Amino acid sequence: MSAPPDTVEVDAGLDNDSTYGDEISKYTASLTSTVLETRKENGRTYHGYPYYMPNDENEKERLDMMHELMLTMMDRKLFLSPISSSPHRVLDLGTGTGVWAMDFADQYPSAEVIGIDLSPIQPNFVPPNVKFVIDDFDDTWVEKDFDFIHGRYLAGSSKDFAKLFRECYKNTAPGGWVEFQEWDTDLFSQDGSTDGSSIKQYYELLNGEFAKIGRIINTGPRLEGWIRDAGYKNVQVKKYLVPMGAWPKDKHLKTLGAWNMIEAESGFEAGVMAVLTRHAGWSKEEVDILVAKTRSDAKNPAVHTLFNFYVVYGQKQED
Ligand SMILES: C[S@@+](CC[C@H](N)C(=O)[O-])C[C@H]1O[C@@H](n2cnc3c(N)ncnc32)[C@H](O)[C@@H]1O
Numbered sequence: 001m002s003a004p005p006d007t008v009e010v011d012a013g014l015d016n017d018s019t020y021g022d023e024i025s026k027y028t029a030s031l032t033s034t035v036l037e038t039r040k041e042n043g044r045t046y047h048g049y050p051y052y053m054p055n056d057e058n059e060k061e062r063l064d065m066m067h068e069l070m071l072t073m074m075d076r077k078l079f080l081s082p083i084s085s086s087p088h089r090v091l092d093l094g095t096g097t098g099v100w101a102m103d104f105a106d107q108y109p110s111a112e113v114i115g116i117d118l119s120p121i122q123p124n125f126v127p128p129n130v131k132f133v134i135d136d137f138d139d140t141w142v143e144k145d146f147d148f149i150h151g152r153y154l155a156g157s158s159k160d161f162a163k164l165f166r167e168c169y170k171n172t173a174p175g176g177w178v179e180f181q182e183w184d185t186d187l188f189s190q191d192g193s194t195d196g197s198s199i200k201q202y203y204e205l206l207n208g209e210f211a212k213i214g215r216i217i218n219t220g221p222r223l224e225g226w227i228r229d230a231g232y233k234n235v236q237v238k239k240y241l242v243p244m245g246a247w248p249k250d251k252h253l254k255t256l257g258a259w260n261m262i263e264a265e266s267g268f269e270a271g272v273m274a275v276l277t278r279h280a281g282w283s284k285e286e287v288d289i290l291v292a293k294t295r296s297d298a299k300n301p302a303v304h305t306l307f308n309f310y311v312v313y314g315q316k317q318e319d
Contacts, residue, residue: 041277053156054274055121058270059270060121061266063096065263066153066267068259069242072252078107079104079181080236084147086108087108089111089112089114089148090104090147090148091114091115091148092114093116093137093168094117094137094154095117096119096122097121098115102126106127111129111147111148113131114131115132116132117134117135119134137157145173145176147176149171150178153183155185155218162229162230165227165230166230169230175315177314179313180311180312182219182309182310183219183308183309184221184307185220186221187200187307188306188307194304198290198293198294199244199298201294205272205280206275209279223310230314234314236313237311238310239311241309242307243260243304243306244257244298245304247303247304261298273287
């Protein structure tokens with residue numbers, strides 16, 4: 001693993017004014033100080049832990065746009081699992097801006113929702129039944145017996161997804177559910193229009209470079225295997241089609257494609273800048289050129305990029 005570029009500055013401590021003091025590391029057995037560091041790199045802010053997406057305002061806005069894209073895709077449903085109408089203990093892994101957790105808490109006042117994340121990027125004013133905890137879900141968990149464990153868009157986030165699902169299983173209450181929602185980052189087109197394109201090259205690099213550092217980005221197609229292997233039963237898989245760009249004739253797909261293009265405006269850079277400059281020897285300027293060409297393909301109505309998005313859920317059997 002190569003050393004990070006010298007544009008890095010590391011600041012100790014949390015860099016916002018939120019009230020996380022009491023809520024740090026109650027969730028897993030330990031929390032190293034690395035998790036609480038932030039670093040500035042190539043004009044973006046990241047946290048110190050080896051996670052490769054930024055955590056600045058720009059990224060928070062993008063995550064909220066992605067939330068809207070996913071709600072549009074899933075007909076405004078937050079999840080598909082047939083959970084009880086009055087769940088109690090609910091966990092949102094890698095909660096990001098906490099938008100899913102807060103929407104869930106509003107819809108289910110019976111639930112106590114815990115959102116955990118490495119970054120303190122959640123708002124201070126939240127529904128009374130939501131709590132955010134700053135922690136690393138790859139550590140050993142201390143909280144148990146969740147009725148519902150949810151994870152969305154956690155590509156590249158775990159060092160070992162199979163282990164993470166085993167940890168989920170141990171901490172799911174009998175009869176409870178796990179649900180993950182993830183992209184398939186192998187894009188395709190039905191007419192060959194992505195062949196030889198920059199957007200195709202972008203996703204090949206993304207998948208390949210993360211694989212080289214032991215991080216799986218293409219999580220969607222692997223979810224079913226991980227969930228079954230962890231021991232869950234009644235596993236169901238739903239696959240959605242999501243275009244990039246507003247080129248489809250179908251109105252629903254056109255809306256999805258437009259949202260995808262808007263979030264990807266900053267998402268293309270966010271996805272590869274850190275991995276390519278830290279580990280693959282690329283300069284910021286080289287990444288900028290790749291990102292500009294990829295954006296141009298995303299906006300080109302003649303390039304018909306498609307992705308699959310997976311929602312997979314399963315149940316822990318009653319004892
Ligand atoms: C792409 S974002 C998705 C956020 C949210 N799930 C959503 O759908 O809006 C991934 C989030 O996972 C968090 N994350 C990454 N690795 C993590 C880890 N090991 N433990 C806890 N959170 C992690 C990141 O800080 C980031 O906020």
